[in-house]
Amino acid sequence: MADIEEKMPKSFWAILVFVCIEILLIVIIVPNNFIDDAxxxxQDWGEVLMGKNEHDLLIKRTDDLYTAIHLDSGFNQWVGKLFVPTDEERAKSKGWEGLGRLWFNFIENRGEALTKVLYHVxxxxLLLVIWLPYMLVILAPSVLGGYMxxxxxxxxxQHSSPFLNTYSSKIISFIFASLLVSFIAPIPIPPMVIxxxxxxxxPIACSLLIGNLPKRL
Structure with missing residues (x-):
């Protein structure tokens, strides 16, 4: 366990850096229409899986969450003012009008891409939250079985396997890392995959992790 605790911070920072790089690449490179298509x-796949009524409810919840975080709070407007100057401020930038026009258009376009990615997240x-009760039903017996x-x-x-303990913890870390990456990925992911x-x-990883803890913690 001590070995795992020493490695976890490194894994955490590696995942965080990777996610930040992924967001940066999306914001700089990925076109808006590509994100829209994704x-x-x-959403088409989600509607086929869930049915129109349930999926429409999911869309409404997503819209409400996005509106509450980005629009009602004024977050989008605040960020826009932070990076994109007003027309008056642009007019004062004598000699930089052409460059400023290109740069600020790029910033506005990339900001729109970022908001679309966040909406997708x-x-x-919320789709994963719908699955959460089913996950808990399956996870709880595995945790209990591992504890027993x-x-x-x-x-x-009986021998507790450090090998199984270590690699099951790595599987759990991999699941969470993959979850973060998949949330941000600007490509369509079938709703059933995650x-x-x-x-x-x-459940398998948790059962092996708990079942192979050292006998004395």
Missing amino acids: ILKE YYRF TWNIKRYTF PVVIIVLM
């Missing part, structure tokens, strides 16, 4: 394609997050296995090993001569991966891998 959102619409994924909210959609995927660990207790049996504590009072018998929940199925979590439902299949997470």
Whole structure:
């Protein structure tokens, strides 16, 4: 466990840096119409999976969440003022009008791309929340089974495997890292992929992790 605790901060920072680089690349490179197509394609898949009524409710929740965070709070407007000057401020920039026009148009375009990516993140997050009860139903017995296995090993001569403990923790870290990356990815992801991966891998990894903890913590 001590070995895992020492490595976790490095893994955390590596994941954080990777996610930041992913966001930066999306904001700089990915065209707006590509993001639009990805959102619409994924929503079409979601409607086929969930049915129109349920999916419309998901879209409404996503719209409400985006509106509350970005519009009602004034966040988008504040960020816009921070990076894009007003017409009066642009007029005062004598000699830089041409360069400023190109630069500020680019900033506005990339800001729009970022807001679309964030909207997509909210959609995927709320979709995952719908699956959460089913995940907990499957995860709870696995955690309990792992705990019982660990207790049996504590009072018998059965061996706890550091190998299984270490690599199951890495699987869990990989799941969370993949979840973050997939939330931000500007490509259409079938709605079943993320929940199925979590439902299949997470219970196994948690059971092995807990079941192979050291006998003395």
